[in-house]
Amino acid sequence: MTKALVEQELIARLKAGDGIAFKEFVETRQSLVYNTVLGFLQNAEDAEDVTQDVFIKIFESIGQFKGESALSTWVYRVAVTSALEFIRRKKRKKRFGFLSPILGEDNELTLDLPDFNHPGVALDNREKANMLFNAIKQLPENQQIAFVLNKVEGLSYQEVSAVMKTSLSAVESLLHRAKTNLKENLKNFYNLDQ
């Protein structure tokens, strides 16, 4: 059976609410979702929570998936959107933290934890990657999406453009601007040479 047929069958089973198909789906795509989300959140516990959210969202909204794009493209979209929503929510909480006793929100820690070490980075690159991840956080959202999908998740420009629903040239431009901004951020933060 071809890959496309297998995927179609999986989608049909998921739409029918088949639990075994959902288990299969989670097990084959968990690292894709977790790694993408981790690239944005840079915190293992938050990434774990959001990964769970992503799969629940997918299970609940698979009926809306029309098959216009590949299933993995759609999964990436849900993962990116959920990660960015989480970041926005966290920023809002931090901004209005003084109101949390009145608003009755959970008083969980909303501070950014410094020094994120991605477990997939080679040991001798850890320090540099740590500096890079700090700079990625300062990028505008679109540039951040393009950069994380391309550099952390290893998607091609074509795949990034499908996830972002934009043209190939737009992705190229986003990545170019992202690199320019990262260089600028790194120079300012760490007093680097070019």
Added chain:
Amino acid sequence: MNKSKFNTEEILNSLDGIVRAEPKPFLFTRIQARMMQEEKLPELAVLRFITRPAFVLSLALLFISINAYIALNDVENGNGEEVSQPIAAEYVQPDALPYEINEMP
């Protein structure tokens, strides 16, 4: 600030050869547990929402505002007296005054 020992190009290339990170084992079991828990949650969520300090405060403010609005409107239109006079007139009947009962024949 101390000068870093790396240059920007080195840092930008530090993600080359990155390996995908994996979540902790038994992710599916945790997702399943969360879904089962969330199925039980709707009533609890409503209860949690209506007992939130923000919700209670907003409700109290709304109640006070409506009362204040009605009271101020009545004062401005002079409705307070106009409404109370006919009511008083309706309930106080001249032939039911107590001195009539005790009146000596």
